[in-house]
Amino acid sequence: MGGKVTCTLGEVKQRADFIVYWGGNPAECHPRHFTKYTIMQKSKFLPRGRKDRTMVLVDIRETKSAKAADIFLQVKPGKDFELITILRAMIKDQHVTDEQIAVTGLSREVLDDLVGRMKGAKFGCMFFGMGLSMTRGKHMNSAALLTLAAEMNAFTKFVAMPMRGHGNVTGADVIMRWQTGFPFGITFNRGYPRYNPGEFSTVDVLVRGDCDAAFIIGADPGATMPQPAIEHLKRIPTIVLDPHVTHTSRLSRVHITTAPQGIAAPGTAYRMDEIPLPLKPPLKSPYPTDEQVVRRINEAIAAKPFWMPEGSQPQMLTAQV
Amino acid sequence: MLRITGGKVYDPANGIDGEVRDLAIDDHGRFVESVDGGRTIDATGMIVFPGGVDVHTHVAGGAINFARAMTPEDHRRTQAFIRTKSRRSGLGGMAPTTFATGYLYAGMGWTTVNEAAVPVLSARHTHEELADIPIVDKTSLTLMANNEIMLDQLEQGEYERAKQVVAWYLWAAKSYGVKAVNPGGVAAWKWGKDAKQLASPIEGYKKLTPGGIVTQLARICDDLGLPHPIHLHCNNLGAPGNIATTLDTLKHLEGSRAHIAHSQYHAYGGDGWDTMCSETAQLADYFNTHPNITTDAGAVLFGDTVTITADGPWQHLLYKLTGRKWGNLDVENETGCGIVPYTYRPSNLVNAVQWASGLELLLLIQNPWQVFLSTDHPNGGCFWRYPEIIKLLMSADFRKECTRKLPDKIKGKITLPEVDREYTLYEIAVSMSAGPAKALGLSHKGSLGIGCDADVVIYNQDDDPARMFGHPRYVIKGGEVVIEEGDILETPQGREFLVKPARDPDIDAFMRPRFEECYTMSFENYPVEMERIEHAEIRECISHAP
Numbered sequence: 041m042g043g044k045v046t047c048t049l050g051e052v053k054q055r056a057d058f059i060v061y062w063g064g065n066p067a068e069c070h071p072r073h074f075t076k077y078t079i080m081q082k083s084k085f086l087p088r089g090r091k092d093r094t095m096v097l098v099d100i101r102e103t104k105s106a107k108a109a110d111i112f113l114q115v116k117p118g119k120d121f122e123l124i125t126i127l128r129a130m131i132k133d134q135h136v137t138d139e140q141i142a143v144t145g146l147s148r149e150v151l152d153d154l155v156g157r158m159k160g161a162k163f164g165c166m167f168f169g170m171g172l173s174m175t176r177g178k179h180m181n182s183a184a185l186l187t188l189a190a191e192m193n194a195f196t197k198f199v200a201m202p203m204r205g206h207g208n209v210t211g212a213d214v215i216m217r218w219q220t221g222f223p224f225g226i227t228f229n230r231g232y233p234r235y236n237p238g239e240f241s242t243v244d245v246l247v248r249g250d251c252d253a254a255f256i257i258g259a260d261p262g263a264t265m266p267q268p269a270i271e272h273l274k275r276i277p278t279i280v281l282d283p284h285v286t287h288t289s290r291l292s293r294v295h296i297t298t299a300p301q302g303i304a305a306p307g308t309a310y311r312m313d314e315i316p317l318p319l320k321p322p323l324k325s326p327y328p329t330d331e332q333v334v335r336r337i338n339e340a341i342a343a344k345p346f347w348m349p350e351g352s353q354p355q356m357l358t359a360q361v
Numbered sequence: 362m363l364r365i366t367g368g369k370v371y372d373p374a375n376g377i378d379g380e381v382r383d384l385a386i387d388d389h390g391r392f393v394e395s396v397d398g399g400r401t402i403d404a405t406g407m408i409v410f411p412g413g414v415d416v417h418t419h420v421a422g423g424a425i426n427f428a429r430a431m432t433p434e435d436h437r438r439t440q441a442f443i444r445t446k447s448r449r450s451g452l453g454g455m456a457p458t459t460f461a462t463g464y465l466y467a468g469m470g471w472t473t474v475n476e477a478a479v480p481v482l483s484a485r486h487t488h489e490e491l492a493d494i495p496i497v498d499k500t501s502l503t504l505m506a507n508n509e510i511m512l513d514q515l516e517q518g519e520y521e522r523a524k525q526v527v528a529w530y531l532w533a534a535k536s537y538g539v540k541a542v543n544p545g546g547v548a549a550w551k552w553g554k555d556a557k558q559l560a561s562p563i564e565g566y567k568k569l570t571p572g573g574i575v576t577q578l579a580r581i582c583d584d585l586g587l588p589h590p591i592h593l594h595c596n597n598l599g600a601p602g603n604i605a606t607t608l609d610t611l612k613h614l615e616g617s618r619a620h621i622a623h624s625q626y627h628a629y630g631g632d633g634w635d636t637m638c639s640e641t642a643q644l645a646d647y648f649n650t651h652p653n654i655t656t657d658a659g660a661v662l663f664g665d666t667v668t669i670t671a672d673g674p675w676q677h678l679l680y681k682l683t684g685r686k687w688g689n690l691d692v693e694n695e696t697g698c699g700i701v702p703y704t705y706r707p708s709n710l711v712n713a714v715q716w717a718s719g720l721e722l723l724l725l726i727q728n729p730w731q732v733f734l735s736t737d738h739p740n741g742g743c744f745w746r747y748p749e750i751i752k753l754l755m756s757a758d759f760r761k762e763c764t765r766k767l768p769d770k771i772k773g774k775i776t777l778p779e780v781d782r783e784y785t786l787y788e789i790a791v792s793m794s795a796g797p798a799k800a801l802g803l804s805h806k807g808s809l810g811i812g813c814d815a816d817v818v819i820y821n822q823d824d825d826p827a828r829m830f831g832h833p834r835y836v837i838k839g840g841e842v843v844i845e846e847g848d849i850l851e852t853p854q855g856r857e858f859l860v861k862p863a864r865d866p867d868i869d870a871f872m873r874p875r876f877e878e879c880y881t882m883s884f885e886n887y888p889v890e891m892e893r894i895e896h897a898e899i900r901e902c903i904s905h906a907p
């Protein structure tokens with residue numbers, strides 16, 4: 041168990057006749073998702089567009105997205121994991137008791153119908169949002185849904201995809217992976233990358249007061265992080281690169297105004313399905329780009345004495361302990 | 362400027378077999394007749410080879426980066442590169458990080474690598490990763506055999522159009538050539554199906570068959586004059602009895618140039634996992650009588666690895682067989698991608714057959730200019746284990762010792778125990794450098810001749826080939842000494858080679874509406890901009906049309 045069975049958004053646009061949004065509210069949070077990628081699109085394989093597609097919404101409350109759905113399943117808060125596990129059993133014709141189903145707030149008839157539709161689909165896709173991945177169960181919920189999608193491939197084509205947030209979070213994740221092997225929560229304090237979310241994640245490092253400087257690009261932790269983390273940012277030299285003055289800029293020692301990405305600074309943004317899109321800025325900015333600033337800081341650091349004593353060469357670790 | 366004197370030189374591209382020769386390198390990093398001044402390396406008593414060339418590997422892009430995400434437990438235990446003045450930090454292991462990839466390749470004397478599977482849609486990402494692989498020069502191949510816009514043209518009998526579509530995609534991807542993976546099968550996988558045989562129907566198409574795709578795509582590569590022929594991952598990979606499919610594929614390729622990728626995975630007999638056996642003798646026979654086709658071994662080594670391929674349906678099967686993690690990423694209109702961690706065990710009969718088969722192909726195909734060292738990294742094993750394979754090829758005794766550890770039931774399923782051939786140093790130099798360079802059409806690589814790129818590896822002579830090839834004394838890339846006695850001295854940025862095949866002026870207009878129908882990014886944003894390729898060098902296309 042584990043892994044991820046997914047596709048790029050164009051595959052959904054072209055083929056998905058069965059679309060589930062789970063724990064998300066695309067009508068309000070990703071307003072172009074329906075029209076650009078999913079239910080409203082016509083394609084070679086689904087020429088009638090919306091009529092050829094079934095949309096299911098699973099959520100704890102009836103959001104605006106429910107209006108767009110053919111089927112709305114209101115799951116009891118905190119019972120997503122149970123519901124996914126029941127579906128995993130039902131697709132394999134394993135026995136599930138009425139009491140187990142009752143916990144989810146849904147009925148056997150509704151779930152039988154859902155399983156029938158899932159298996160009857162030619163191409164199913166499940167999008168999941170923070171209502172699944174950030175509530176009780178967290179990453180266990182995501183893992184369960186990804187497993188359900190994987191297991192559905194015994195019957196028909198099925199994929200799953202997280203609805204990633206705004207900004208270029210995916211891009212940072214992708215690049216950290218190719219340079220260090222890990223997506224986030226990385227420390228270099230032994231001279232090579234190590235990973236432990238919960239220990240090396242920014243928030244944990246700040247709350248413990250482990251770092252003696254902070255360098256922040258394109259984020260505003262001063263607005264979102266817990267108070268002890270914010271207090272530590274105030275204590276240490278904090279440097280912020282941002283086109284705007286943010287909460288974090290106000291508590292920082294240095295704020296450097298930079299050109300906004302995609303508007304006045306070129307680059308690459310990675311879409312939620314990890315497809316790289318070039319940013320072609322329509323405007324010019326009097327401010328330097330983040331990249332230019334970081335390069336200049338790097339040059340200045342390179343001019344300083346190396347972090348290890350002259351003449352010492354660390355051994356390569358053939359295995360970590 | 363650099364001189365290398367007194368070494369025993371193995372330079373198969375120029376027929377030099379262990380003669381003591383001096384080499385001279387100018388300030389442009391090329392071999393010349395002689396130089397005045399500069400450093401001299403006294404290589405007396407040492408062995409001098411052209412730098413290694415990997416004809417088939419997966420080191421950059423969405424697929425390997427997906428594999429990195431899926432294997433944090435391996436990163437945690439594997440070798441680590443600590444940052445120093447000359448190198449950046451990184452991790453080795455099953456799916457090494459980019460900087461480490463460059464250090465590991467260069468560290469064993471490989472100086473050119475071919476990234477063998479790139480979807481155009483994420484080619485921008487692949488090039489960004491390639492730019493982060495230091496030292497080595499690079500090429501990349503575009504996944505074409507399941508591209509639906511091209512398949513639609515073939516279905517309609519529009520060969521010329523299909524050729525134009527391929528040319529358009531290659532330039533959009535800033536690619537060096539064409540990779541074909543399970544032709545038609547991956548397109549069928551978009552509907553959860555496969556296409557295993559050359560005459561199989563392809564879900565979504567009426568007339569088109571995998572055989573039709575193979576034959577025409579090979580011809581397209583020749584007609585466009587690509588320096589490297591079609592690079593083909595055949596249908597029915599990994600399945601018992603697939604030798605029939607592979608031989609049928611080869612027949613469909615007659616009259617064209619072709620490179621068959623990782624043929625170890627395509628040379629099995631039997632009709633189930635219990636009866637699976639090696640049929641490498643049959644496949645080797647074909648190569649021995651058809652000197653114009655080449656292959657790489659795709660050899661398997663026992664141990665942990667992660668398998669990654671565009672062959673989505675095969676990975677689904679592997680996931681069902683192993684019950685391990687499964688990653689799958691279907692790429693709109695173009696291709697698929699699957700990831701499954703895997704452990705090859707000597708006690709497992711299927712794995713034992715695979716281990717033997719890879720070596721058998723390397724040994725039974727007589728001409729080393731036709732079969733090259735590869736593990737289909739990381740599929741059969743990691744590239745940094747190549748020295749182990751070299752030892753297996755050079756020592757029949759060592760092979761016998763390893764074969765004894767296989768289960769008794771292996772008897773009759775493999776031919777390896779009957780093969781006494783031992784590679785010479787000259788043959789190793791062909792298989793790891795001169796041969797793959799020639800197959801890739803990189804005439805300035807894999808050769809120590811005047812005017813060629815001065816990529817050289819110098820070994821201390823050693824009775825243990827694994828130790829000798831694992832620890833070169835010097836590695837020289839483009840005339841610069843990058844490795845000396847295991848230390849990384851310099852990490853120059855390598856180049857990327859690509860092609861710009863001739864295209865009809867109206868191909869953009871033809872592509873636009875078809876593109877807009879199935880893609881989700883804008884037509885203008887799709888092609889990778891030339892300025893994004895670091896140290897790009899366009900290689901010439903010369904028509905190979907008969």
Ligand SMILES: [Zn+2]
Nearest residue numbers: 417419477737
């Ligand atoms: Zn491969």
